Every structure is written in C-alpha cells, then in structure tokens.
Amino acid sequence: MAEPFKNLINPATARHAALHLRRHWRGFDAPRFEALVSEGLDALEFKARALRWADALQATLPDDFDRACGLIEAALAPPLAIDADGEPVGLQGALHPEGIAGWALWGTGEWVARQGQAQPERALQCLHAITQRFTGEFAIRPFIHQQPEAVWPVLQRWTRDPSAHVRRLASEGSRPRLPWGLRLQALVIDPSPTLPLLRALQDDPSAYVRRSVANHLNDIAKDHPGLVAEWVREHRARAGAQREALLRHASRGLIKAGHAPTLAAWGLSQGLQGEATLAIAPARVAVGGAVALQATLRSNARAPQTLVVDYAVHHVKANGASAPKVFKGWKLELAPGEVRALQKSHSLREVTTRRLYPGRHAVDLLVNGVAVASAAFELTA
CATH class of the missing domain: 1.25.40.290 (ARM repeat domains)
Known part of the structure; x- marks a missing residue:
C-alpha cells in the first residue's frame, strides 16, 4: 500500500x-x-x-x-x-x-x-x-x-x-x-x-x-x-x-x-449531421463492474464534421432521483458519408467523490453538447 x-x-x-x-x-x-x-x-x-x-x-x-x-x-x-x-x-x-x-x-x-x-x-x-x-x-x-x-x-x-x-x-x-x-x-x-x-x-x-x-x-x-x-x-x-x-x-x-x-467559439455549434446509435453491454451489472459503450456515428453531410463526442451517465441518487455526470469521450473528424464505430469501457467502481446506488442508469451520447442517442443499464448492489 x-x-x-x-x-x-x-x-x-x-x-x-x-x-x-x-x-x-x-x-x-x-x-x-x-x-x-x-x-x-x-x-x-x-x-x-x-x-x-x-x-x-x-x-x-x-x-x-x-x-x-x-x-x-x-x-x-x-x-x-x-x-x-x-x-x-x-x-x-x-x-x-x-x-x-x-x-x-x-x-x-x-x-x-x-x-x-x-x-x-x-x-x-x-x-x-x-x-x-x-x-x-x-x-x-x-x-x-x-x-x-x-x-x-x-x-x-x-x-x-x-x-x-x-x-x-x-x-x-x-x-x-x-x-x-x-x-x-x-x-x-x-x-x-x-x-x-x-x-x-x-x-x-x-x-x-x-x-x-x-x-x-x-x-x-x-x-x-x-x-x-x-x-x-x-x-x-x-x-x-x-x-x-x-x-x-x-x-x-x-x-x-x-x-x-x-x-x-470552437466551431462546434452545429450538431451531428447524420445518425447515431448507442448500445450498452451487459444490460445488468453490479457495483464494482464495468459496462462497454458502443456508439456508431453515420454522416449524411457533404463536408467533414468536427465533433466532440462525450456521454452523460444519469446516476441514481440515494433518494431515487437521478443526476447526470458528463464523461469525456472522443474528439474526431467525421468524413462525408463515413460510418465511425466508437467503443469505451465505463467503470462502475465507487470512488471517494462518487457513491453508486442500484437502479436504472440512463446514458446519453452527446455530440457537440447535444444528446443524439440513449441507452440504459441496470446497476445492482
């Protein structure tokens, strides 16, 4: 130690x-x-x-x-x-x-x-x-x-x-x-x-x-x-x-x-021109485990897009309500017509600044600050 x-x-x-x-x-x-x-x-x-x-x-x-x-x-x-x-x-x-x-x-x-x-x-x-x-x-x-x-x-x-x-x-x-x-x-x-x-x-x-x-x-x-x-x-x-x-x-x-x-100010005011999906696995996970986030972005624009892709986890609180916390994801250039797959593991271990409570946790995929896709997982004790 x-x-x-x-x-x-x-x-x-x-x-x-x-x-x-x-x-x-x-x-x-x-x-x-x-x-x-x-x-x-x-x-x-x-x-x-x-x-x-x-x-x-x-x-x-x-x-x-x-x-x-x-x-x-x-x-x-x-x-x-x-x-x-x-x-x-x-x-x-x-x-x-x-x-x-x-x-x-x-x-x-x-x-x-x-x-x-x-x-x-x-x-x-x-x-x-x-x-x-x-x-x-x-x-x-x-x-x-x-x-x-x-x-x-x-x-x-x-x-x-x-x-x-x-x-x-x-x-x-x-x-x-x-x-x-x-x-x-x-x-x-x-x-x-x-x-x-x-x-x-x-x-x-x-x-x-x-x-x-x-x-x-x-x-x-x-x-x-x-x-x-x-x-x-x-x-x-x-x-x-x-x-x-x-x-x-x-x-x-x-x-x-x-x-x-x-x-x-950063030239990121325009949202995603295209489609997005978000999948989370497993659908049920215990505190201390992790989930895999799998996002797909599909461009239908005629020009490249500069995108900041983050995600917000709506953590369940002690009283049963939920509050979002944004986690850093990716900064990328999406070419015209490109389909981009993104993957990230999200830890569900408790830390000194965050206590985790069981319940349904929604996750929003954010592109240039705008939610473009959502999914959820169930957190168990």
Whole structure:
C-alpha cells in the first residue's frame, strides 16, 4: 500500500526544518518546535498537520515579524529548478540537504498568512521566496481576501518576474475556487480583477504557468460561463499551438456541459449531421463492474464534421432521483458519408467523490453538447 500523502509532514520533516532554522539563529528552540509539531501527529490529516506546523512556528520564532521572515528566508533551500519544458523539477517529498523546501513550507506559509496581515508588503516578500521552493498559493489568499488593494499591484508585477514559480503564483494564488484553499468569494462574484493577470500570463514560456492560467479560467467558467466563452472567442484569433491548448483546457468543462457559446467559439455549434446509435453491454451489472459503450456515428453531410463526442451517465441518487455526470469521450473528424464505430469501457467502481446506488442508469451520447442517442443499464448492489 502506498504511503499516505499526509505523511510528507512528519517528525523527520520537523527535525530537518529545525536544524536549518537553528543554523541561522542559535536561539531557536529546536526541541520545542519538534515536540509541538509531532505531538499527536498520527491522528491529524494533511491540512491539519500544516496548521499544526504553523502553531509550532508561532510558538518558537521571534515575535518581530520582519526578523522571523528573514530567518525563514535564510533557512530556505535554493529555488527548485525549472526544466527545458518550463516544468518544475521537485524533490518529491525528499529533504533538501541545503535547506527547507517542499511540504514543510505549507505550514510555514500558513504562519506568514496569520502573522503578516499587519505587514502585507513584508509578508508577500516572504511568500515570493517560499513559492520558489514549494508554493505560496494557499498562504496568499487571506491577503487577497483581507487586503486586495495591497496585493493586486504586487501580483501584476509578479507576472513579469524572472521566476516561473512566482509568475504561476500570480495566477494560482488568485483562483476563485482553488482546491484546499480559502474560497475568494469576491472573485467568485466578480473575477474581473484577475483578468489582467491572466491576459499577461496566457502566453508565458512556462507550461507550468500556462496550466495554472487554464485552471484559473476553468474556475471562472463555473460561475461566469459567458465570460470564458467570450475569452476563448477573442483569444483564439491568431493563437499559436500553445495558446490553443491552454484555451481548450480552460473551456473543457463548458465543452463537456454543451455550453452553446463555448461550442460556437470552437466551431462546434452545429450538431451531428447524420445518425447515431448507442448500445450498452451487459444490460445488468453490479457495483464494482464495468459496462462497454458502443456508439456508431453515420454522416449524411457533404463536408467533414468536427465533433466532440462525450456521454452523460444519469446516476441514481440515494433518494431515487437521478443526476447526470458528463464523461469525456472522443474528439474526431467525421468524413462525408463515413460510418465511425466508437467503443469505451465505463467503470462502475465507487470512488471517494462518487457513491453508486442500484437502479436504472440512463446514458446519453452527446455530440457537440447535444444528446443524439440513449441507452440504459441496470446497476445492482
């Protein structure tokens, strides 16, 4: 069995960090820090461990925030490298011999967010250093929430920073709905403050940065689909391959949902010109099994058709009602008169985000967001 992810924050991590902090301040109480981090750690989940780490720093670092930030910055490992494709080269949880890096810095960033609200400029300077060894995306969000007027000019400046880690933070840290992070409800309502950042970063030379921009736009699409559809329409003009890939990733949720303006922006507004069938086997299957989907598309058009083919499974809920979930299928070019057979296995194993209940499950075949054929299977306990 794989080691639980939460164990990346452990007593050895605390001992390693304490060693490097003490190297730069002989007064640092390393035994106390290690004890505060380690007590009852086995019972804590990942984020709780990071918060425990922040508690331990609060109890052992100097009261003077500027001095404490200087100590942390001095104890950091060199910045993580970026490879030729613009991707970070990390330690994968290993302890860096030259200083603190990796998951130990999640809790360190939480300490900065707690203690630095009275000195946001100094706090952001510390996060600028931390994000080059881990990420500051969680720690910067309380500053955006509480002091946006102090943060936005800094983020705009960071879009031109030499470090890809810092440029990524400008996008990732300001996402409205960052997983594991504080939801920035003001940006959920009105994402316009982040749009200049995304515009500056969408052609960044680093794939690491561009992927963050795509995920940021996908966040916005959940609340403002029309804005993202218009963004795609505007920014596809004269787009190179990298921007095209970013925009497609950014609009993936809207394409799956059949959002008409987004489909139109991608030239997919026209439905299938032809016929479609869908068959499912077996007709009866137990939770934990799988069904085979067999679709056939037949073109009666005189020109090629660019098609995005997905499928929606109407999952039965605990109360007997059903709710559709769209799964990614195929993107294809259907030639005039062509008959294309498509096959896919659909797993019915339960996952942490989806509980399966017995009952009749309808399945819709979606072509460019429009249901063109349906079938069903019976799921048993």
